[in-house]
Amino acid sequence: MRYQVVKGSESAHCCFEATVVDTEKEVHDRPDWVCECFDPARAHAIADALNRADEAPLDESKEG
16 A cells, blocks of 8 residues: 555654655655644545545546
8 A cells, every 4th residue: 555654743743643654755765744643543544545546547538
């Protein structure tokens, strides 16, 4: 899975409990973070949605 959740804040803010990271992009030898969340369940929901979108075939016929 491309998008994963890691515990804690990648930006070092104490208020965030989880970070969604993109495992296909790296910054300074670490996965690039996409967003941070106060609630780990919300982070997992975001990562799941991003992974579903990443796996879905692109239907270019709908683009205008």
